[in-house]
Amino acid sequence: MAKIKTHVEESDVLIIGGGMAGTGATFEARHWGRDLKIVCVEKANIDRSGAVAQGLYAINCYMGMQWNENQPEDHVRYARNDLMGMVREDLGYDMARHVDSTVHMFDEWGLPMMKNEKTGRYLREGKWQIMIHGESYKPIVAEAAKKSADKIF
Amino acid sequence: MSTFVYMTRCDGCGHCVDICPSDIMHIDETIRRAKNIEPNFCWECYSCVKACPNHAIDVRGYADFAPMGHSVRVRREEEKGTISWRIKFRNGTEKNFVSPITTKPWGKFIPKLSEEDKPNQGEITTQRLYTEPNGLNIDGDLPTINKNTFKKGVYY
Numbered sequence: 001m002a003k004i005k006t007h008v009e010e011s012d013v014l015i016i017g018g019g020m021a022g023t024g025a026t027f028e029a030r031h032w033g034r035d036l037k038i039v040c041v042e043k044a045n046i047d048r049s050g051a052v053a054q055g056l057y058a059i060n061c062y063m064g065m066q067w068n069e070n071q072p073e074d075h076v077r078y079a080r081n082d083l084m085g086m087v088r089e090d091l092g093y094d095m096a097r098h099v100d101s102t103v104h105m106f107d108e109w110g111l112p113m114m115k116n117e118k119t120g121r122y123l124r125e126g127k128w129q130i131m132i133h134g135e136s137y138k139p140i141v142a143e144a145a146k147k148s149a150d151k152i153f
Numbered sequence: 154m155s156t157f158v159y160m161t162r163c164d165g166c167g168h169c170v171d172i173c174p175s176d177i178m179h180i181d182e183t184i185r186r187a188k189n190i191e192p193n194f195c196w197e198c199y200s201c202v203k204a205c206p207n208h209a210i211d212v213r214g215y216a217d218f219a220p221m222g223h224s225v226r227v228r229r230e231e232e233k234g235t236i237s238w239r240i241k242f243r244n245g246t247e248k249n250f251v252s253p254i255t256t257k258p259w260g261k262f263i264p265k266l267s268e269e270d271k272p273n274q275g276e277i278t279t280q281r282l283y284t285e286p287n288g289l290n291i292d293g294d295l296p297t298i299n300k301n302t303f304k305k306g307v308y309y
């Protein structure tokens with residue numbers, strides 16, 4: 001077995017795991033903490049690490065509050081039904097009310113999203129999902145994290 | 154079925170080793186070529202296939218688009234912003250697909266936050282995230298909910 005070396009690194013914010021959640025947290029942490037030392041520790045290469053490695057072809061959850069397609073309350077109701085009542089409604093609500101701004105940000109960053117040419121609305125494949133060309137979903141988000149972190153391992 | 158490497162095409166450059174999220178592409182110490190050391194743990198995610206400059210790695214396509222007996226080739230062209238797939242089916246039919254992977258040039262449109270204006274630190278106690286509330290594209294602020302409305306309409 002190879003020898004494992006210990007590496008000591010001081011930081012203000014330590015993010016463990018640079019998947020979708022970790023890279024997002026790295027970015028958001030830098031937004032609020034401009035002068036903090038932010039370190040993200042990922043066991044693989046963050047360009048492809050985590051469940052998004054192969055690329056995704058949908059964003060499974062988008063409210064479309066701007067077009068009144070769904071509201072966060074609707075999502076809580078859906079999740080509650082789907083999981084037979086076993087939900088933290090506050091968490092579901094919180095996720096749902098933030099998801100639109102995140103999706104708009106990805107759109108701005110260059111994630112190819114399928115849109116109705118006339119209305120500009122994102123095309124759906126169901127009540128919650130919207131369709132994307134997401135082969136490079138992770139490299140795009142990883143770029144944001146790389147620009148935000150002091151160090152990525 | 155996991156990845157396998159055509160030994161005659163591989164030059165041992167190690168790109169696949171670097172990118173594999175499952176850390177199972179390793180360089181064989183004797184022959185200096187890449188191999189999948191743990192086929193059970195392969196996600197068939199194609200990350201290594203796309204990263205290999207010599208097209209030396211092969212893996213099957215997912216069963217939902219390519220039944221057995223097919224072969225798949227993929228070329229990811231970062232500068233062009235496209236990914237191209239060619240699937241050869243067992244009856245000889247070929248299908249080609251090209252999809253965009255980004256709509257903007259790389260490296261320019263994602264902000265480097267440390268060089269931007271600082272956010273109002275008073276806002277840190279609010280529930281808003283970066284770009285909010287403007288990024289929501291709605292009139293008004295981030296929606297909030299009254300806790301008493303939870304469990305409304307639940308009869309079990």
Ligand SMILES: Cc1cc2nc3c(=O)[nH]c(=O)nc-3n(C[C@H](O)[C@H](O)[C@H](O)COP(=O)(O)OP(=O)(O)OC[C@H]3O[C@@H](n4cnc5c(N)ncnc54)[C@H](O)[C@@H]3O)c2cc1C
Pocket residue numbers: 016017018019020021022041042043044049050051052056057058059060061
């Ligand atoms: C095949 C597939 C298809 C999917 N399709 C879609 C889709 O089309 N649309 C959609 O919206 N969602 C889809 N999903 C779901 C979505 O990809 C995941 O929910 C999301 O990526 C999860 O992100 P995460 O950051 O929570 O976890 P992960 O992406 O799993 O991130 C965890 C990270 O932690 C790292 N890590 C683990 N242990 C350690 C350690 N000890 N030290 C350091 N790092 C560590 C891992 O390497 C990984 O990078 C799909 C998922 C899969 C598997």
Ligand code: SF4
Pocket residue numbers: 155156172173174175176177178189194195196197198199200201202212
């Ligand atoms: S397909 Fe994915 S998991 Fe399998 S060896 Fe290649 S990079 Fe690793």
Ligand code: SF4
Pocket residue numbers: 158162163164165166167168169170186187204205206207208209210
């Ligand atoms: S990326 Fe291709 S050529 Fe380089 S080591 Fe891996 S299989 Fe061999």
